[in-house]
Structure formats: C-alpha cells, structure tokens
Amino acid sequence: MSVKTPSRLEKVLDSGQLAVTSECGPPRGSDPEAITRKAEMIKEHVDAINITDNQTSVTRLSSLASCIHLKLMGLEPILQMVVRDRNRIALQSDILGAASFDIHNILCLSGDHQTFGDSPQGQNVFDLDSMQLIQTVRLMRDEGKFLGGDPIKRPPAMFVGAAANPFADPFEIRVPRLAKKIAAGVEFIQTQCIYNLDKFELWMKQARDRGLHEKVYILAGVTPFKSAGMAKYMKNRVPGMDVPDEVVKRMAGVPKEKQAQEGINICVETIQRLKELEGVSGFHIMAIEWEEKVPEIVERSGLYPRPKDL
Amino acid sequence: MIVANKKPIEEIIEMVKGYRKILIAGCNECVTVCEAGGKKEVGVLASSMRMFFMNEGLKTEIDEITLERQCDHEYLEELRNSIDQYEAVVSLACGVGVQFMAEKYFATHVYPGVNTCFMGVTEERGVWSERCQGCGKCILDRTAGICPISRCAKRLLNGPCGGSTKGKCEISKDLDCAWQLIIDRLKELGRLDEYEEIAPIKDWSTERAGGPRKVVREDVRQ
Numbered sequence: 001m002s003v004k005t006p007s008r009l010e011k012v013l014d015s016g017q018l019a020v021t022s023e024c025g026p027p028r029g030s031d032p033e034a035i036t037r038k039a040e041m042i043k044e045h046v047d048a049i050n051i052t053d054n055q056t057s058v059t060r061l062s063s064l065a066s067c068i069h070l071k072l073m074g075l076e077p078i079l080q081m082v083v084r085d086r087n088r089i090a091l092q093s094d095i096l097g098a099a100s101f102d103i104h105n106i107l108c109l110s111g112d113h114q115t116f117g118d119s120p121q122g123q124n125v126f127d128l129d130s131m132q133l134i135q136t137v138r139l140m141r142d143e144g145k146f147l148g149g150d151p152i153k154r155p156p157a158m159f160v161g162a163a164a165n166p167f168a169d170p171f172e173i174r175v176p177r178l179a180k181k182i183a184a185g186v187e188f189i190q191t192q193c194i195y196n197l198d199k200f201e202l203w204m205k206q207a208r209d210r211g212l213h214e215k216v217y218i219l220a221g222v223t224p225f226k227s228a229g230m231a232k233y234m235k236n237r238v239p240g241m242d243v244p245d246e247v248v249k250r251m252a253g254v255p256k257e258k259q260a261q262e263g264i265n266i267c268v269e270t271i272q273r274l275k276e277l278e279g280v281s282g283f284h285i286m287a288i289e290w291e292e293k294v295p296e297i298v299e300r301s302g303l304y305p306r307p308k309d310l
Numbered sequence: 311m312i313v314a315n316k317k318p319i320e321e322i323i324e325m326v327k328g329y330r331k332i333l334i335a336g337c338n339e340c341v342t343v344c345e346a347g348g349k350k351e352v353g354v355l356a357s358s359m360r361m362f363f364m365n366e367g368l369k370t371e372i373d374e375i376t377l378e379r380q381c382d383h384e385y386l387e388e389l390r391n392s393i394d395q396y397e398a399v400v401s402l403a404c405g406v407g408v409q410f411m412a413e414k415y416f417a418t419h420v421y422p423g424v425n426t427c428f429m430g431v432t433e434e435r436g437v438w439s440e441r442c443q444g445c446g447k448c449i450l451d452r453t454a455g456i457c458p459i460s461r462c463a464k465r466l467l468n469g470p471c472g473g474s475t476k477g478k479c480e481i482s483k484d485l486d487c488a489w490q491l492i493i494d495r496l497k498e499l500g501r502l503d504e505y506e507e508i509a510p511i512k513d514w515s516t517e518r519a520g521g522p523r524k525v526v527r528e529d530v531r532q
Contacts, residue, residue, distance in 0.1 A: 084464070110471045111461050113481045124464070131468035132511045147511065165472030173470065173493050173505060179507050181470060192472060210472070237481035239473035 005141070007104035007159035009048040011310040012219045012282075013188065018189075018275065019282030020303050021078065021190065022294050023050035024070075026061035033143045035066045039075055039292045041076045045298040048105055048267035049077040050190070050284070054085065057117025064094055068101050070177060077101050082111025087110055087127040088136070088147055095140060099156030107161040108133040109189065121165065131184045134162055138185035160185060164218075165192035175206040184213050190284040191218055193223040193234075195266075196242040197273060204279045213279030216238035223286045224293060225263035230251040264293060264300075271301040311340035311406045311431075313438040314347060314424040317407035317410065319358050324398060325421045329397040330369065333360070334423070335411070336376035337403035344438050346424045347402030350378040355402070355423065377520025380407025386414050393418055407483070428460075451507065456494035461488035 011098040012019045013225050022042050028032030039049060049070055067077035078099050086094065095106065110130045114122050126138065137160050139145055144155040162181050166174050178189065194200045200220070202220050207213055225231045229249040235243035247266065254262045267285075283303065287293050298304050326332055332353050342348030352374045355380065355464045363370035373396070378385045378404035389411075393399070398419040401408040405426040412420040428440040443460040449467070450457060459465045463481045470489030473480025496502045 034343075110466060112473070115463075115481045126464050126466070127514065128511055129464070129466040129468050130471075130509055135508070135511070168470065168472045169474045169476055169487070170470070170490055170493055173489075175508050177470075180508060183506070184508055202344065239475050246363055 004191075005157045005159045006102070006103050007258065008310065009078070009105055009188070010159040012047045012307055014309060015307065017307055018303060018304060019219060020046045020215070020279075020285065020298055021048045021282065022046045022082075022204055022287065022291070023052055023078075023283045024066070024288070025052045025055060025125035026063065026066040026290060028058070029131050030061060032069050035061070035069050036073060036305065039070055039073060041291045043073070045084070045295045045304060045306065046285075047282075048078050049080040049108060050080055053080040053111065054110070055080075055111050057084070057114045058236055059118055064098055064103075065099060067103050071101050071103060076105070077103055078105040078107050078217040080109060081109045081133065082109045083130060083133055084124050085110030090234070091128065091133060092140065092146055095137060095156050095158070096152070097203075099154070099158065102157075104158055105161065106137055106158045107163065108137065109163055109188070116255055118229045119249050121188060122162060128241065131181060134160055134181060134184040134186045135298070138151075145272075146163060159187055161188040161190060162186045163192065164189045165240050166194075166200055168190055168240040171203075175210065175310070176202055178207055178212055178216070179210060182212060186216060188217045188219060188281075191221040192240060193286060194223050194270060194274070195247050196235075197270065199242060201277060204277055208279050213281075218279055219282040219284040220271075220277075220280050220284060221284045222267050222297075223288060224267035224290065225238050225259070226290060227259045227263070230263075239268070244270050264297060267297055268300045271297070271303070275301070287289065304307050311343055311359075312406070313344045313428050313430045313431070313440075314404050314426045315344075316346050316351065317423055317425055319355065319362075322355065322421070323359060323362055326359075326398050326400060327366075327368075329419070331371045331373075331395065332399045333375060333389075333393075333396040333399045334340075334359075334373075335380065335399055335403070337380045337401075337407050338378045339381075339403075341403055341424060341440055342405075344431065347404075351402055352376055352486070357398070363416045377403075381410055383414070383532075386410060387437045387489060389415070410493075415461055416493050443517070445512075445514070446520075447513060450508070450514075452468050452507075454492050454499060454501070456488060456492045456495060458492065461486070461491070467512060 024038040049227045051063045051066040063080050065091045068075040108130050114124050140156050144152050164178050231251040234241050334356050335348050336352035356372050356374045372479050393415050400421050400423045401411050402423040408422045430438050430440040431514040433497050440460050445459050474487040479485040479487045
C-alpha cells in the first residue's frame with residue numbers, strides 16, 4: 001500500500017507503526033468548547049480523532065462542523081458520515097465541504113436506525129448504503145467525478161474508512177463482508193468494541209486466510225467500561241455487541257469504587273494482547289464521555305509517544 | 311395484496327357524525343382477505359355506528375354495500391345511480407379505492423375507514439407482513455427472492471448491518487433480519503459466493519422518489 005492522500009493517519013499506518021485513533025461525540029448544543037475541550041484532553045495521545053455523526057440517532061451538533069473545529073485547532077479529524085440522514089446530493093456536498101477545509105479522513109457508515117434516537121417518527125434516507133458510500137468517495141477522489149459523471153474541480157483527498165463488526169450475525173458473513181468493503185475501496189477499518197477476544201482472533205484469522213489484512217488497515221476498537229452496570233447494559237441492550245459473561249463477572253467482582261479502574265485495566269489488557277495479533281494495524285479507543293482516560297490507556301498500553309514528523 | 315388495518319371506530323365517527331345519511335362501502339378484494347374492509351367489516355362498522363347515532367338521539371340512516379373492487383371504473387360505476395342520495399361515504403377500501411371513489415364522485419364527501427399499510431402476505435390468520443415497496447425495479451433475482459428494500463429497516467442493498475443479532479433486526483426482536491434470511495437462502499441454494507458481488511447504487515427514480523408513477527401499456531391499451 002502506498003500513500004494516496006495527505007492524511008496523517010494514512011502516513012502513520014503506512015510507516016508500519018500501530019496507529020491510535022479515538023473519538024469525540026459532539027454536544028447536544030452549539031457550544032464549540034464541548035468539542036475542543038474533549039480534543040484538548042486526547043490530542044497528544046492519538047493520531048486522529050473521529051467525530052461521530054448523530055450517533056444512536058440522537059440529534060447533535062453536526063459532525064462536519066465539529067471536524068472543522070478540530071481542524072482549526074491543527075488536529076486531524078476523521079469525519080464520520082452516515083447514510084441514514086442524507087441522500088446522494090447531501091453526501092457528496094458534505095464531502096466537498098469537508099474537503100474544502102482539508103479534512104482528509106472519512107468513515108463511511110450506515111448509521112443506527114432512527115428508532116433508537118430522539119426522532120423515532122422521522123424519515124430515514126438510505127439512498128446509498130455504507131458500501132456504496134465508500135465507492136462514492138473513491139470515485140470522487142480517484143476519478144475526480146460526481147456520481148452523476150460530471151467532473152469535480154479540486155476533488156476531495158480523503159483516506160477512506162469504514163466500520164466492521166466481527167460480532168454481529170451471521171458470523172460466517174463477517175469476513176466476506178469485510179472483503180466486500182475492500183472491493184468497494186475501503187482503506188482502513190475501525191472495528192466494533194472488542195470484548196470477546198477469542199472471537200475477534202478467529203475473525204482476524206479468517207481475514208488473514210484470505211489475505212485481507214494486507215489490503216486494508218484494521219484498527220481494533222476498544223471501549224473501557226466505567227462500571228459493571230455499563231458492561232451489563234452493553235451486553236444486553238446494544239445490538240451487535242458481544243460481551244462475554246466472564247468480563248461482566250470480572251467487572252461486578254470488584255467494589256463499585258474500583259470498577260472504573262478495572263474497566264481501564266481490561267481495556268489495556270485487550271490492547272496489549274491484540275498488539276501482538278497479525279493483522280491489527282492500530283487501535284480505535286472509544287472512551288464514551290470519558291475522554292480524559294484516553295491518555296492513561298494509551299500510555300499504559302505502550303502506545304505513547306505518538307509518531308511525529310511524518 | 312394490499313394490507314390495511316381498521317381505523318378506530320371513534321375516529322370514523324368523528325369524521326362523519328355531522329351527516330344524516332351515510333353509505334359504508336367495502337371492497338371484496340385485498341381488504342376482505344386481510345379482514346379490514348370486506349362485507350363482514352362493513353356490517354360490524356354499520357352496526358356500531360347505528361348504535362352510536364341512536365344513543366346520541368341523532369336519526370341517521372346508514373346503508374351498506376360491498377363492491378367487487380373499488381380500484382376499477384367498472385365496479386365503482388355501480389354506485390352511479392344511488393350515490394347522490396348519500397351525504398357521505400365511508401370507504402373501507404385501501405387508499406387507492408378511497409381516492410378512486412373521490413375522483414369519480416367529485417361532489418360526494420368520501421372518508422377513509424381503514425389505514426392502508428403495505429403490500430404483504432398473510433403469515434397466519436391475523437398476522438400480515440410486508441414484502442414489497444413497489445420500487446419499480448425488482449432486484450429479487452440478486453437477493454435470493456427476499457427483498458431487502460421492504461424487509462431491511464435500512465433497506466441496505468449490501469447488508470447485513472452491524473446490528474443483526476441472532477437472526478433479528480436491531481430495531482425489534484420480533485423482526486427477522488432480512489439479510490440473515492437472504493444469506494440463509496443463498497446458502498441453501500449453493501450461491502453464497504454471490505453475496506460478495508457489490509450491489510450497485512440503486513436508481514430510485516422508479517420508486518416514490520421519482521414522483522407519482524404511471525404504467526402505460528400500448529400493447530393492451532384500447
């Protein structure tokens with residue numbers, strides 16, 4: 001793989017070093033400090049920062065505007081974009097808008113169904129699916145064309161990512177689905193939060209058997225539990241999440257005031273084990289409303305300092 | 311068939327309580343099969359309405375009829391000679407029938423008696439579910455005969471999404487994941503490798519997005 005965009009994330013991955021990304025959820029209001037404050041906490045410990053796009057279908061400050069705030073701070077945003085809320089006109093328009101601010105990373109997603117959020121009575125769009133959004137960004141970047149075929153002046157220069165959930169069903173389709181995203185043109189993957197390491201390793205083995213780890217950079221997703229309650233919630237309530245019983249038990253087995261630390265410990269141990277796994281190119285740390293813990297996780301995992309002067 | 315569900319009687323009464331001579335018109339097609347607007351439902355609604363008006367002390371005449379179809383001129387014409395004697399019609403046909411009635415009898419008040427839901431099947435008596443959204447460009451050849459547009463909550467053409475759990479959709483444990491069904495059937499047919507063919511971006515212009523649709527067939531047109 002050779003570098004195709006000015007993306008810093010792409011350069012880190014291309015250099016063969018383990019990349020570290022994290023994410024910030026935008027606020028339910030218009031205060032830019034809600035974004036910049038979170039970014040300040042983690043900026044020295046990550047290579048790029050995802051900005052979620054109305055995650056769980058709850059209306060928030062827009063992903064694109066938040067990415068611009070990060071860009072103005074001199075940081076490297078990853079624009080998350082879901083196909084739930086935008087048709088192909090809006091998607092391409094927002095991609096150009098991001099490109100005009102030299103935002104060099106995009107994560108193409110379907111998006112949670114709107115029934116989960118604050119507007120369950122709203123329409124959804126799904127004009128394209130996530131696979132087709134990957135194709136669209138690649139078309140715009142590589143061929144300098146809109147979906148309609150017209151040329152783009154100053155095409156977007158974006159490193160194209162997508163999500164993969166090794167734990168959703170049916171399991172047998174999860175590696176073929178990764179292969180399909182690669183065929184669509186994806187260049188990096190951030191996975192769903194990993195708690196079932198055995199299953200993740202099996203998925204990665206199947207991916208390696210097809211040589212997929214050489215065609216795409218896979219960043220393993222991790223989320224520290226804040227409490228045993230959160231572990232139970234993730235296990236039972238979040239679709240497509242696989243939290244083994246022993247992990248829930250481990251969280252519940254320590255006193256309440258020590259559970260947060262135990263959650264961090266599990267997270268660090270996960271990273272340390274997966275650092276050795278062939279096919280893992282980096283980590284995506286999703287510390288939900290707990291960004292201040294990212295530096296500790298990165299340092300204890302031996303992923304600090306982050307590369308400079310690429 | 312087109313599947314409809316009965317509107318609450320209170321809602322219907324609210325629409326027509328000001329009229330003193332009302333026709334309730336059922337339809338002998340889809341809404342009969344899904345037990346929302348056939349002869350039987352016309353009778354039940356008429357009795358309930360008579361009871362309501364009687365209790366209110368409002369002398370109101372309610373007639374019943376069930377047409378063979380309300381989406382064809384031929385059958386709707388059967389009302390031509392009697393329609394003027396009614397102040398209002400409650401049509402228990404699907405939205406298509408209600409509209410065709412309103413188009414044809416321009417000066418008559420026509421009200422809907424059912425909520426038209428979708429094109430679907432009878433899974434078992436009392437249970438109907440969606441199968442088609444009439445996108446105008448069928449892709450069932452590529453999806454093992456199971457439609458992701460009507461049966462996937464995100465109408466993903468390259469699913470399943472990350473929310474598919476134990477064969478169920480992320481939005482409800484009562485809803486099958488369409489892509490699980492597609493994959494199961496592709497496997498059964500020995501065609502699982504077809505899953506990796508990327509479904510192209512869909513042309514939605516033949517769907518609702520392209521505006522109201524019309525089929526004109528010169529070969530059968532008179």
